[in-house]
Amino acid sequence: MIIDAWAQHPTRRHLADPIFDSLRRWTKIPLPDEEPPVRTTVALMDQAGVNRSLISAWVAPRNIMISNDEVAGFVAQAPDRLVGVGSVDIARPMDAVREIRRCVDELGFKAIRVLPWLWEAPPTDRRFYPVYTACCELGIPFCTQIGHTGPLMPSEVGRPIYLDQVALDFPELVIVGGHIGYPWTDEAIAVATKHEHVYIDTSAYTAKRYPAALVGFMRGHGRSKVLFGTNYPMITPAQALADLDALGLDAEAQRLFLGDNACRVFGLD
Template identity: 80%
Template sequence: MIIDAWAQHPTLRHIQDPIFDSLRRWTKTPLPQQAPPVSLTVAMMDAANIDISLISAWEAPRNSMISNDEVAGFVAQAPDRLVGIGSVDISKPMQAVKEIRRCVEELGFKGIRVLPWLWELPPTDRRFYPVYTVCAELGIPFCTQIGHTGPLMPSEVGRPIYLDQVALDFPELTIIGGHIGYPWTEEAIAVATKHENVYIDTSAYTAKRYPPELVQFMKGRGKHKVLFGTNYPMITPQQAQDGFDALELDDKCKSLFLAENAMRVFKLDQHATVTV
């Protein structure tokens, strides 16, 4: 079984946003003119044997790139394959708290994701703290990005060490730092090692580009701490697995990384359509 811990089914306004122009320079993909159907995302999953993808909403300042209701609509089209992750406008704390509760209690989402670089604020900023509080109360993970940013935005807010203070203030909160944390991967590993409820996902990187220190962590004390992710559609599920066999993970580490850690952290055993 394979679970993708970080993916998007994009809207047209998401994939056409100029903020991603720098990523298209890397991927050499043309600017899409039509929103892809959910069937295409599922076909991409099938091609790489992905069983479940956790697809995320995107809330930016004054810009809802992918709304929570749109994510819920995508999930409804493939409920046995897609699981929703919500997002909120952290500049409106009371509204954000209400929306998180709606995402979990009404839409059935399994986590909340807010990207510091979109807001140009570190995770220790006071505007994040109502989000942490309600996520901890509801027992859902807070998902975020760590490491440098592909879009031409400041990378400093992605330093993994910021999550150290968040985990100290909210020991009950599960935190997942996506995108490996490069070039501060050792910093990310240190924070994940220190805090029981801090995890790393490998989204936005192909397996052949995993830093050696992360692979070593996955094979040893961190085997329960790392989740597979793609960041689809930036990287397809097949591309994300490029070089996977060369990691030489044993069967247990492979199973934990590809599925079991995500099942446990996102409590997917409580998702009625997921079977193991």
């Protein structure tokens, strides 16, 4: 079982947003002429043996790149393969809480994701706290980005150490920090070790680019704390999984990393 903990089935406006210009310079991914079909995402999952992908909405200040309803529509086309992750406008806290409830109760989503760099605010900002409360009440994980940003936005808000305070304030909140926290991966490992419900996912990095400290964590006491992710379409599942064997994970650690941890964290059947 392989679960991709961080992916997007993109809309054309998501791919074309100017905020990703810096990424396009090195990924060389061409802009599609029309909306990408869900079958393309599923075919790339099949190519790499990925069973399920958590696909996320993208809500930014005054800009919805991928809406929650669009994500629900994508999931409806491949319900056995795609799992919805919602997003909300943290500048409107009560609307955000109501939308989180709709995402879970009506759309069947399994998590909420908000990216600090999009809002230029750390996860300790007061605007995030209603989101954490709603996630706790509904029993779903809060997913976010940790580490530096590829887009030309401030990276400091992605310092993993901010999640230490969030986990202290909301000890029952399940937190998944995506993108391994580089160049502060040691911080990410420390916070995930300290707090029972804090996890790391490896999205946006191929296996051969995982820092040595993270690989050691995955081999040892952190084997139940790291989830496989791609950040597709930036990295395809096959690219993300290439060189997996070079990590030197034993059978249990590999099984936990590729799927079992995500199944447990997101409550997947």
